Amino acid sequence: MADLTKLFYPxxxxxxxxxxxxxxxGYTIVKNLKEFGFQGRIYPVNPNANEILGxxxxxxxxxxxxxxxxxxxxxxxxxxxxxxxxxxKAGAKFAVVIASGFKEVGNVELExxxxxxxxxxxxxxxGPNIFGYVYTPSKINATFGPxxxxxxxVAFISQSGALGIALMGMTIxxxxxxxxxxxxxxxxxxxxxxxxEFFAEDPNTSVVLIYMEGAKDGxxxxxxxxxxxxxxxxxxxxxGRTEVGARAAASHTGSLAGNVAxxxxxxxxxxxxxxxxxxxxxxxxxxxxxNPLPEGENLxxxxxxxxxxxxxxxxxxxxxxxxxxxxxxxxxxxxKFVPPFASLANPIDITGMAPVDWYYKAVYAxxxxxxxxxxxxxxxxxxITHPVDVAKAIIDAVKDAGVRKPMTVSLIGGKEAYExxxxxxxxxxPAYPTPERAASAMAAIYKYLKARKYVEERxxx
Amino acid sequence: xxxxxxIARAREENRRKLLEHxxxxxxxxxxxxxxxxxxxxxxxxxxxxxxxxGYPVVLKIVSPDIAHKSDVGGVILNLTSxxxxxxxxxxxxxxxxxxxxxxRIAGILVQEMVPYGLEVIVGxxxxxxxxxxxxxxxxGIFVEVLKDVSFRIAPxxxxxxxxxxxxxxxxxxxxxxxxxxxxxxxAVKDIIVKTSKLMLELEDVQDIDLNPVMLxxxxxxxxxxxxxxxxx
Numbered sequence: 001m002a003d004l005t006k007l008f009y010p011x012x013x014x015x016x017x018x019x020x021x022x023x024x025x026g027y028t029i030v031k032n033l034k035e036f037g038f039q040g041r042i043y044p045v046n047p048n049a050n051e052i053l054g055x056x057x058x059x060x061x062x063x064x065x066x067x068x069x070x071x072x073x074x075x076x077x078x079x080x081x082x083x084x085x086x087x088x089k090a091g092a093k094f095a096v097v098i099a100s101g102f103k104e105v106g107n108v109e110l111e112x113x114x115x116x117x118x119x120x121x122x123x124x125x126x127g128p129n130i131f132g133y134v135y136t137p138s139k140i141n142a143t144f145g146p147x148x149x150x151x152x153x154v155a156f157i158s159q160s161g162a163l164g165i166a167l168m169g170m171t172i173x174x175x176x177x178x179x180x181x182x183x184x185x186x187x188x189x190x191x192x193x194x195x196x197e198f199f200a201e202d203p204n205t206s207v208v209l210i211y212m213e214g215a216k217d218g219x220x221x222x223x224x225x226x227x228x229x230x231x232x233x234x235x236x237x238x239x240g241r242t243e244v245g246a247r248a249a250a251s252h253t254g255s256l257a258g259n260v261a262x263x264x265x266x267x268x269x270x271x272x273x274x275x276x277x278x279x280x281x282x283x284x285x286x287x288x289x290x291n292p293l294p295e296g297e298n299l300x301x302x303x304x305x306x307x308x309x310x311x312x313x314x315x316x317x318x319x320x321x322x323x324x325x326x327x328x329x330x331x332x333x334x335x336k337f338v339p340p341f342a343s344l345a346n347p348i349d350i351t352g353m354a355p356v357d358w359y360y361k362a363v364y365a366x367x368x369x370x371x372x373x374x375x376x377x378x379x380x381x382x383x384i385t386h387p388v389d390v391a392k393a394i395i396d397a398v399k400d401a402g403v404r405k406p407m408t409v410s411l412i413g414g415k416e417a418y419e420x421x422x423x424x425x426x427x428x429x430p431a432y433p434t435p436e437r438a439a440s441a442m443a444a445i446y447k448y449l450k451a452r453k454y455v456e457e458r459x460x461x
Numbered sequence: 462x463x464x465x466x467x468i469a470r471a472r473e474e475n476r477r478k479l480l481e482h483x484x485x486x487x488x489x490x491x492x493x494x495x496x497x498x499x500x501x502x503x504x505x506x507x508x509x510x511x512x513x514x515g516y517p518v519v520l521k522i523v524s525p526d527i528a529h530k531s532d533v534g535g536v537i538l539n540l541t542s543x544x545x546x547x548x549x550x551x552x553x554x555x556x557x558x559x560x561x562x563x564x565r566i567a568g569i570l571v572q573e574m575v576p577y578g579l580e581v582i583v584g585x586x587x588x589x590x591x592x593x594x595x596x597x598x599x600x601g602i603f604v605e606v607l608k609d610v611s612f613r614i615a616p617x618x619x620x621x622x623x624x625x626x627x628x629x630x631x632x633x634x635x636x637x638x639x640x641x642x643x644x645x646x647x648a649v650k651d652i653i654v655k656t657s658k659l660m661l662e663l664e665d666v667q668d669i670d671l672n673p674v675m676l677x678x679x680x681x682x683x684x685x686x687x688x689x690x691x692x693x
Contacts, residue, residue, distance in 0.1 A: 218591030222614060251668035251691055253584025253596045256610055262588050265612035269621065454620065461618045 002194040007094045008135045010069035011040045017074035018044030026074045028144040036141035062090040070094045077101030088121025097127035103186045115189045130183035131165045137204045152177010153206040155199045159213045175425040179205040191216040193224035200228040207289040210236040222270045226455045229271030233288045233448040236272045237281045271451035286430040287441035291406040296373040301347035302362045303378035304354045309347035311435040319443035327371035360393040367401035374406040381413025387420035395427050410438035462486045468665050476525045479690040491659045494684045498572040504550045510571040511546045517574040520549045526564035533560040575686040578675030585660040585669045593660035597625045600673040617657035622650040644676045648683040667693040
């Protein structure tokens with residue numbers, strides 16, 4: 001197991017290729033590191049500058065007056081080996097190689113030499129061909145992506161650079177709190193398995209999201225992901241989900257065992273939840289990182305419209321979840337205020353005439369009923385209520401009940417509904433614009449429990 | 462025949478596809494339920510083997526140069542007497558001589574007629590990233606047209622095999638459906654797990670197809686009716 005402690009808790013970070021010029025990668029990395037608030041020392045390395053962003057510059061890593069733990073290497077590919085020698089002699093432990101121009105363009109030898117050299121000095125390599133890394137508990141943002149990621153409990157590993165950096169921005173927009181972002185690039189040395197092993201044990205991380213093009217060592221990936229699943233959910237988006245052309249093979253099995261089928265099998269055995277899209281992955285991340293795990297299977301759906309209820313029930317059924325009769329206490333409580341024609345099966349339809357107050361009471365009662373284990377709240381924008389008020393009622397009910405149960409919400413409507421979703425998001429109550437997404441996100445929570453059980457039993461036998 | 466010897470000889474002769482009796486020998490070594498069989502190099506031997514495995518039997522040409530045995534008249538089914546076997550032996554030799562005159566002949570396989578059951582397929586292939594991958598599905602149109610198969614990465618544990626079986630869409634057929642009896646799922650599980658062991662232990666094997674495996678009623682096991690192994 002790779003010891004990544006000093007990568008995530010370094011005393012000093014050097015940025016080789018630091019630049020004074022705004023817009024340059026070597027400038028943005030130094031700026032992000034400084035302004036995101038890294039508490040250790042930051043050493044820009046640039047032989048032609050005295051100072052960058054108020055930080056004293058050094059001509060080389062070896063001229064820095066103390067040993068640095070991490071060297072971010074932002075120089076062109078052909079200069080990387082010299083930097084590795086310099087950093088290695090200076091005792092650096094990790095090289096974070098931003099530069100591209102290695103294996104991804106066929107430059108296999110240069111990449112292999114990079115790893116050989118680094119290992120000679122006992123140094124591990126993240127990259128090359130990456131946008132850097134983030135670890136919010138140490139206030140590290142050593143990327144040229146957005147500066148102000150939201151601190152939180154989601155670790156995101158991305159094999160794609162451009163998409164990864166874009167998703168980094170999207171986490172901010174979506175209100176997803178981040179513990180770490182790892183741009184893993186060519187995985188010349190450190191790979192998904194190494195980081196999974198760290199995040200499995202990391203108390204600051206409760207969900208791991210991976211954007212994966214391909215595993216480097218399949219067996220090690222399954223092992224590391226399975227161990228992580230035992231402790232926290234791992235969600236993966238696998239690039240290339242459709243089979244383009246059948247494989248030519250001399251056997252039936254060989255021709256049917258396409259890349260997709262094999263990854264699906266591997267993910268199942270590792271307990272990894274496979275998301276079909278970025279949207280789905282983010283939806284699931286919210287549901288899993290903002291909710292506790294349910295204590296049982298009694299899922300209750302509360303709605304003010306039949307249609308939204310049916311869409312939810314169907315989506316749940318697609319995921320193997322079938323709603324049971326709602327518990328008695330909850331039904332008795334709801335009966336007190338809804339009209340006699342309201343359907344109190346599951347979904348519980350508090351009807352289109354439901355005022356904000358009924359949402360408060362229904363959600364409160366569901367939270368208070370010990371036989372309810374999880375809740376989906378649906379709201380269709382009506383003439384008599386405002387979605388923001390409904391959002392507030394849900395938030396108040398959660399606060400007043402003093403219990404958190406897995407909950408997903410869908411506020412369906414126009415601009416006002418979106419405002420309500422924003423409000424819920426701020427309170428870390430996962431809310432979505434469609435009932436299907438709220439249902440799929442809730443299903444992901446139950447899928448995780450099932451996946452974890454499979455892995456537990458698998459590792460026992 | 463020793464497993465290593467079989468592979469070494471195939472390598473020597475530059476064959477990637479193993480001969481049928483070689484495949485059966487390897488399968489038997491791993492405890493897979495192969496049909497009773499023997500390789501005959503003359504008529505007398507064929508009769509002797511037929512009596513040993515018990516009638517009815519099937520005769521199949523064994524040649525590294527013939528990919529589709531039936532196309533050259535190299536397979537005759539359902540033989541019930543010594544006389545039938547002698548005639549079939551001669552007929553197959555004549556057919557092959559006429560239609561594949563340059564084919565090398567290893568002999569003729571005499572095999573028990575495997576009783577009909579529900580046809581399933583168990584297979585293995587080697588993936589560059591994950592190593593051996595094992596497949597399960599129902600035979601015929603289920604695998605050919607619907608591609609209704611499930612996969613797991615080796616080593617396959619008992620729970621993986623259970624999930625593989627339950628995962629296919631046609632699972633209900635295995636459970637027993639409209640007068641069809643429930644099938645011997647323990648026997649399939651056993652075959653899946655043993656195929657995984659075979660793939661893990663024999664790194665020379667690129668692909669294995671056990672297709673079809675005849676699956677019988679619960680408690681009555683399963684038997685491989687045809688199999689192929691491709692070396693790396």
